Amino acid sequence: MHIEPTIHHLDHPVEGGWIEVVCGSMFSGKTEELIRRLTRAKIARQSVQIFKPAIDTRYDDQKVVSHNQNEIDSIAVEKASDILTLLKEKNYQVIGIDEAQFFDKELLNICQILANQGKRIVIAGLDMDFAGKPFGIMPQLLAIAEYVTKVHAICMCCGKVAAYSFRLTPSKQKILLGEKTEYEARCRKCFVKGNLNLETDCKEVFKDEVL
Numbered sequence: 318m319h320i321e322p323t324i325h326h327l328d329h330p331v332e333g334g335w336i337e338v339v340c341g342s343m344f345s346g347k348t349e350e351l352i353r354r355l356t357r358a359k360i361a362r363q364s365v366q367i368f369k370p371a372i373d374t375r376y377d378d379q380k381v382v383s384h385n386q387n388e389i390d391s392i393a394v395e396k397a398s399d400i401l402t403l404l405k406e407k408n409y410q411v412i413g414i415d416e417a418q419f420f421d422k423e424l425l426n427i428c429q430i431l432a433n434q435g436k437r438i439v440i441a442g443l444d445m446d447f448a449g450k451p452f453g454i455m456p457q458l459l460a461i462a463e464y465v466t467k468v469h470a471i472c473m474c475c476g477k478v479a480a481y482s483f484r485l486t487p488s489k490q491k492i493l494l495g496e497k498t499e500y501e502a503r504c505r506k507c508f509v510k511g512n513l514n515l516e517t518d519c520k521e522v523f524k525d526e527v528l
C-alpha cells in the first residue's frame with residue numbers, strides 16, 4: 318500500500334519560496350485542506366492572505382467556505398493580476414488561492430513571481446471539469462508546483478474512491494457553479510457509465526448490479 322509522505326515540513330518556513338497545489342474532484346476536501354494548511358500557518362504566526370475568484374459566490378462573497386462549512390477570510394478578485402496589485406507593499410509570508418481553475422493564465426506568472434520572492438503559495442483547484450478534461454490552467458499549475466497533493470472524494474454511486482465530478486444537469490458549459498444538486502463525485506466506472514447512459518441517477522444506471 319502506498320502511503321503519501323507527510324508534508325508537515327511545509328509548515329515551517331525555509332529559505333526561498335515554493336508552490337503547493339491541492340487538486341481533485343468536487344467534494345474531495347481541497348478547500349478543507351487549503352483551510353487546514355493556512356490555519357496552521359496562522360497558528361505559527363506567519364502572515365497569511367487568501368484570494369478566491371469573484372465568480373465563486375456560492376457560500377459567501379468574500380470568505381472561502383468548504384462544503385462542510387469550514388471557513389476562512391479571503392479577498393475575492395476579478396482577475397489574477399488583482400492579486401499582485403493587492404499585495405503591493407504588503408509582506409505576507411503565505412498566500413492561499415482557492416478555485417484556481419477559474420483564474421486566467423496570468424496566475425501562473427504571479428505564482429512564480431511571489432514564490433521567487435520567497436513566499437509560500439498554497440493553491441486549491443479542480444483538476445478536471447465535468448467532461449473529465451483538464452480544467453483551465455490547472456495542468457500548468459501542477460507542472461510548476463514543487464508539491465502536489467491529489468485528494469479524493471467518495472463515489473456517490475458505489476462508495477469507492479472518486480476522482481471525477483459528474484454533472485447532473487444537461488448543460489455543456491464549462492463553467493457552471495453548483496453544489497450537490499448539480500454535481501456528484503464519482504469513481505471512473507460510475508462516471509463513464511453515467512455519461513454513456515445519459516441517465517444521471519446512478520441508482521437507475523446500476524439497478525441490475527450489486528454494488
Ligand SMILES: Nc1ncnc2c1ncn2[C@@H]1O[C@H](COP(=O)(O)OP(=O)(O)O)[C@@H](O)[C@H]1O
Pocket residue numbers: 341342343344345346347348349350382383384385469470471472473502
Ligand atoms: N461524495 C463525497 N465525498 C467526500 N466528502 C463529501 C462528499 N460529499 C460531501 N462531502 C463533504 O465535503 C467535504 C469536503 O468539502 P470541500 O473541502 O469543500 O471539498 P472540495 O473543495 O474538494 O469541493 C467533506 O469533508 C464532506 O463533509
Ligand SMILES: Cc1cn([C@H]2C[C@H](O)[C@@H](COP(=O)(O)O)O2)c(=O)[nH]c1=O
Pocket residue numbers: 342343344347348375442443445446447448482491492493494495496500
Ligand atoms: C466540474 C465542474 C465544476 N464547476 C464548478 C462547480 C463549483 O461551483 C466549482 C467547484 O467547486 P469545489 O470547491 O471544487 O466543489 O466549480 C464548473 O464550473 N465546471 C465544471 O466542469
Ligand SMILES: [Zn+2]
Pocket residue numbers: 472473474475476477503504505506507508
Ligand atoms: Zn462508483
